[in-house]
Amino acid sequence: MPGVIFRNAYRTAGYGSRAGLNIYVEDGVVQRVGEGVRGGELSDWVVDCANRIVSPGLANCHTHLAMTLLRGLAENAHLEQWLSRLVWPIESNLTREQVRAGARLGLVELIRNGVTAFADMYFHEDQVIESTIQAGIRILASPAVLDSNAQAGLGVAESVLTGAPRSPLLRLGLGPQSTYSCSQGTLEEVKSLCDEHGWRVHTHLAETRWSQISCEKQTGLRESFYLERLGLVNSRLLAAHSVWITKQEAELLGRNGSSTVFCPVSNTKLAEGGVSPVPELREAGACTTFGTDGAASNNSLNLLETAKFGSLLMKHSRWAADILGPEEAWRMLTTDGYAALGFNPEKLEEGSECDIVTFDAKSPGVVAPGAADPVVLLIYSGGRAVDSFVNGSPVMLESRVVNLDEEAVVADYHRATQQLTEDKNP
Numbered sequence: 001m002p003g004v005i006f007r008n009a010y011r012t013a014g015y016g017s018r019a020g021l022n023i024y025v026e027d028g029v030v031q032r033v034g035e036g037v038r039g040g041e042l043s044d045w046v047v048d049c050a051n052r053i054v055s056p057g058l059a060n061c062h063t064h065l066a067m068t069l070l071r072g073l074a075e076n077a078h079l080e081q082w083l084s085r086l087v088w089p090i091e092s093n094l095t096r097e098q099v100r101a102g103a104r105l106g107l108v109e110l111i112r113n114g115v116t117a118f119a120d121m122y123f124h125e126d127q128v129i130e131s132t133i134q135a136g137i138r139i140l141a142s143p144a145v146l147d148s149n150a151q152a153g154l155g156v157a158e159s160v161l162t163g164a165p166r167s168p169l170l171r172l173g174l175g176p177q178s179t180y181s182c183s184q185g186t187l188e189e190v191k192s193l194c195d196e197h198g199w200r201v202h203t204h205l206a207e208t209r210w211s212q213i214s215c216e217k218q219t220g221l222r223e224s225f226y227l228e229r230l231g232l233v234n235s236r237l238l239a240a241h242s243v244w245i246t247k248q249e250a251e252l253l254g255r256n257g258s259s260t261v262f263c264p265v266s267n268t269k270l271a272e273g274g275v276s277p278v279p280e281l282r283e284a285g286a287c288t289t290f291g292t293d294g295a296a297s298n299n300s301l302n303l304l305e306t307a308k309f310g311s312l313l314m315k316h317s318r319w320a321a322d323i324l325g326p327e328e329a330w331r332m333l334t335t336d337g338y339a340a341l342g343f344n345p346e347k348l349e350e351g352s353e354c355d356i357v358t359f360d361a362k363s364p365g366v367v368a369p370g371a372a373d374p375v376v377l378l379i380y381s382g383g384r385a386v387d388s389f390v391n392g393s394p395v396m397l398e399s400r401v402v403n404l405d406e407e408a409v410v411a412d413y414h415r416a417t418q419q420l421t422e423d424k425n426p
């Protein structure tokens with residue numbers, strides 16, 4: 001595979017931010033970094049970074065990619081009504097083709113937002129896996145498991161995972177939706193399948209106060225302790241939201257090396273009334289990350305916007321301006337996000353694996369004085385991804401998505417959503 005030379009980076013983000021560097025990457029591994037570094041062969045990709053910030057790729061650690069199909073259709077409701085009245089009735093009839101169309105649109109959106117790895121939980125996950133590998137980015141794929149939906153039975157999920165192709169871009173997990181939508185028997189089977197195959201567990205944990213109360217009523221335990229009793233709290237657990245957890249639950253998750261996903265935009269849009277205790281989770285040793293959640297509760301997959309909002313919300317709610325700053329947020333988006341999904345933590349330094357994204361640094365709105373830290377710029381001023389390389393291969397070049405035909409993706413999406421609305425109003 002040809003190498004990639006990133007030339008004359010305007011700035012690099014994270015791990016010793018510097019200007020004017022050349023970075024040479026081969027097979028996804030950073031080979032050389034320095035001012036005079038050249039590419040290896042004439043066939044190498046050359047990326048001119050004079051007006052760009054060069055950064056490790058971003059990890060969106062919780063989404064339901066095909067929910068782009070429901071964008072703007074489920075508004076002004078708390079989680080319980082949002083799920084039972086607005087979302088589940090539509091999802092129960094989704095076809096494989098519709099999920100494929102929604103996921104492919106989501107992939108284009110992720111790539112345009114600088115995302116190179118993500119965790120997905122949904123029905124017909126085989127369609128999401130296939131489309132993601134074609135697009136060329138990384139996925140922790142977790143077929144959704146819910147007792148109430150035949151499309152999300154454990155048998156279906158198991159056959160999706162056992163039939164999945166082998167790919168360095170793919171990690172596998174089961175996605176038991178929550179403690180309130182999966183019976184104890186289902187969760188016990190999830191545990192035994194994941195132990196047998198080494199799969200991860202991607203679930204919604206303590207998203208609302210209601211979910212905690214109903215778990216306590218049914219089991220006598222708060223959600224994290226209930227999952228611990230079932231043997232599910234370990235380093236393979238990816239716990240989305242983790243909003244309504246106590247300090248003891250944070251310590252439990254940290255002690256066991258579990259990962260949590262802060263989804264502040266989705267949490268506030270659904271009026272969940274709490275903020276995930278990220279500082280306590282980090283202090284306890286948990287791997288904390290960011291996620292947009294699906295486009296029906298966000299309503300976009302703009303991960304930098306989510307990180308900015310999360311950083312500000314944490315400062316605001318704690319009356320502490322020095323809490324969850326840009327550097328910490330950046331770590332959650334990159335190194336820790338990759339680790340939580342089961343990929344090698346990326347670093348933009350010699351000898352390390354790293355997916356690389358370049359962001360526009362010269363347009364009005366993002367241009368800043370030379371002294372400004374690129375990480376601060378990306379987290380607080382946002383950024384438009386221009387180029388993206390995953391595992392050493394191009395995914396986007398000069399703002400053009402390489403492996404998906406964007407026009408066809410949008411046309412398929414419109415067809416799929418038209419069918420959805422017709423199905424809903426025959």
Ligand SMILES: [Zn+2]
Nearest residue numbers: 204240293294
């Ligand atoms: Zn979710």
